[in-house]
Amino acid sequence: MLSYPATLDVPESIAHTICLWLAAHRRAHDARPWQRAATCRVQAVLVLRWMVAGTALTTLARDSRVSRATAYRYLHEALGVIADRAPDLPEVLDRLRRSKEPFVCLDGTLIRTDRVAQRNPDTGRHLWYSGKAGAFGGNVQVVMDHTGFPVYTGPVEPGSTHDIIAARLHVLPALYRSAWLGMPVLADKGYQGAGIGILVPTKNPCPTPDEEACNSLLSALRAPAERANAMFKHFRALQRVSPGPATITTIMAAALVIITLWHES
Numbered sequence: 001m002l003s004y005p006a007t008l009d010v011p012e013s014i015a016h017t018i019c020l021w022l023a024a025h026r027r028a029h030d031a032r033p034w035q036r037a038a039t040c041r042v043q044a045v046l047v048l049r050w051m052v053a054g055t056a057l058t059t060l061a062r063d064s065r066v067s068r069a070t071a072y073r074y075l076h077e078a079l080g081v082i083a084d085r086a087p088d089l090p091e092v093l094d095r096l097r098r099s100k101e102p103f104v105c106l107d108g109t110l111i112r113t114d115r116v117a118q119r120n121p122d123t124g125r126h127l128w129y130s131g132k133a134g135a136f137g138g139n140v141q142v143v144m145d146h147t148g149f150p151v152y153t154g155p156v157e158p159g160s161t162h163d164i165i166a167a168r169l170h171v172l173p174a175l176y177r178s179a180w181l182g183m184p185v186l187a188d189k190g191y192q193g194a195g196i197g198i199l200v201p202t203k204n205p206c207p208t209p210d211e212e213a214c215n216s217l218l219s220a221l222r223a224p225a226e227r228a229n230a231m232f233k234h235f236r237a238l239q240r241v242s243p244g245p246a247t248i249t250t251i252m253a254a255a256l257v258i259i260t261l262w263h264e265s
Contacts, residue, residue, distance in 0.1 A: 010048050011265045014258060018044040018082060025081045037066045038074065046071065047078035051255065054236025076247075083253035089143065089171060092151045093178040104151075104178070105144040105225035106171065106187045106198070108163035109232065111156070111248050112137040113241045120160065128245055130159035138241075138248040139166050142232075143175075148224030149263065150231060153256050156248040163190040172198070186222045231259055 022040040026033035038046075042064050049055040061071035087095075096104060112135050116128035128136050138156035141163070145151055154170035167187075172194060175185045179197025191200050201215040232238050235255050241248055 008045075008049060008052060010052055010258075011262065013265045014261045015041070015044045015048060017261055018047070018078070021081050021085065022078060025077075037070050038064050043074045043078050047075055047082070047254075048258075050075055051235050051237045051251075051258065054239070076243075076250075079247075079250050079254045082257050083250045085257045086253040087152065089152045089154075089174045090177075092143070093174060093183070096145060096151065097178065097181060097183050101183055102146050103184045103186055103199075103221070104146070104175070105148070105222055105228075106141065106167065106175065106185050106191065107144070107225055107229065108139050108141050108166060108190065109229045110135065110137040110159055111140055111232075111238055111241055111252065113245045113248070116245055118158075125160065127158045127160055133159070135159070138245045139163065140248060140252050141166050141171050142228055143171060144225045144228045146221070146224070148227045150228040150256055150259060153232075153249075153252040156245060156252070158245070164192070164194060167191060167194065186218060186225070188222065232256075 019040045022043055026036065026040065030036070046060050046064050049060060050057070057071055057075070058068060060075070061068045064071060064074075066074070093104070110130050110133045112133075113128065115136050116126065118127045119125060120127045126136070128138065130137055130139070137159040139159055139161045140156050141154040142150050143152040143154075152171075154166070157166040157169065176195060176197055179185055185198045187194065187198055187200050189201050189203055191198055192203060194200065199218060201218050202211045204211055207215065232252065232255055235258075237251060238255060241251060
């Protein structure tokens with residue numbers, strides 16, 4: 001069998017940090033952590049290869065010298081450990097407000113999945129199918145700072161869920177308080193009618209000069225926010241999620257933590 005060296009485009013400091021988190025998790029939850037089939041280093045490399053490069057699980061199991069079932073268990077354990085480090089939205093907004101952030105941006109992204117058979121009991125249509133994107137997937141609400149750097153990802157909703165509905169479920173209650181305290185939220189036209197403090201472009205086929213100027217200003221301020229979704233799509237694991245749509249919440253939170261570590265390094 002031919003073997004060759006490979007390099008993963010991830011700073012070494014990220015792997016080291018994840019190793020420390022995994023070691024702490026093992027000491028807290030394992031009765032005999034020294035009897036694990038693989039070290040924390042191997043497990044950290046396994047999850048990073050799956051997240052960043054989208055390496056097949058069979059390949060990860062072979063390279064880690066563990067069974068496929070063990071590799072699957074190690075992957076989801078590591079994803080959970082990393083995702084637990086993701087901050088809560090009120091905590092994030094308080095930190096941004098203390099640092100004098102002028103505003104935050106809100107946007108939804110569709111994380112594509114394999115075909116899901118589950119249907120909406122009311123309409124009979126595919127629950128996880130997004131008619132807007134023309135694909136199966138999950139709707140995740142992402143909050144960014146004014147530079148477009150992601151600071152929070154919400155729980156996943158089925159792809160057929162509109163952005164405004166998903167936002168009302170998971171992010172708007174905290175964002176209303178933040179807007180009331182002086183840090184408004186910028187969003188696109190999909191959030192029309194979100195409420196006071198959520199600034200969206202005006203929908204008007206014949207806009208007035210003032211409306212055109214306001215829409216242009218909001219679009220210019222929101223433009224950097226588009227790079228946040230591109231950061232997440234940099235992860236091969238998020239380009240198409242195979243384990244199941246319910247895992248998208250954990251995978252997105254883990255990706256956010258890794259992006260933050262990458263930025264700090």
